[in-house]
Amino acid sequence: xxxxxxxxxxxxxxxxxxxxxxxxxxxxxxxxxxxxxxxxxxxxxxxxxxxxxxxxxxxxxxxxxxxxxxxxxxxxxxxxxxxxxxxxxxxxxxxxxxxxxxxxxxxxxxxxxxx
Numbered sequence: 421x422x423x424x425x426x427x428x429x430x431x432x433x434x435x436x437x438x439x440x441x442x443x444x445x446x447x448x449x450x451x452x453x454x455x456x457x458x459x460x461x462x463x464x465x466x467x468x469x470x471x472x473x474x475x476x477x478x479x480x481x482x483x484x485x486x487x488x489x490x491x492x493x494x495x496x497x498x499x500x501x502x503x504x505x506x507x508x509x510x511x512x513x514x515x516x517x518x519x520x521x522x523x524x525x526x527x528x529x530x531x532x533x534x535x
Contacts, residue, residue, distance in 0.1 A: 461522055462476040466490055466492065471524045480499070
């Protein structure tokens, strides 16, 4: 399933919480892509309705993590199956690498990112 992009602009603004989606618009075990001044951000929702936000780029070969398979608190890159921790962006051993992460929260049914 392809993640649908959401556009936001924050260049030159202080870091703040920005609503990017309703929780129900992100499928369980899926993702949506937020296009921002910081680059593409993949916003994930796991089976427990937790949300996480990572740069939409695997640290291995740059694969789109938003198109990966979410399980537990990890996502498997669609290119080479590297597993990336949703909470910290770290590759799961034995792989080594990290992608950027963004603070994410749910408030009143909305998904917010701190940018």
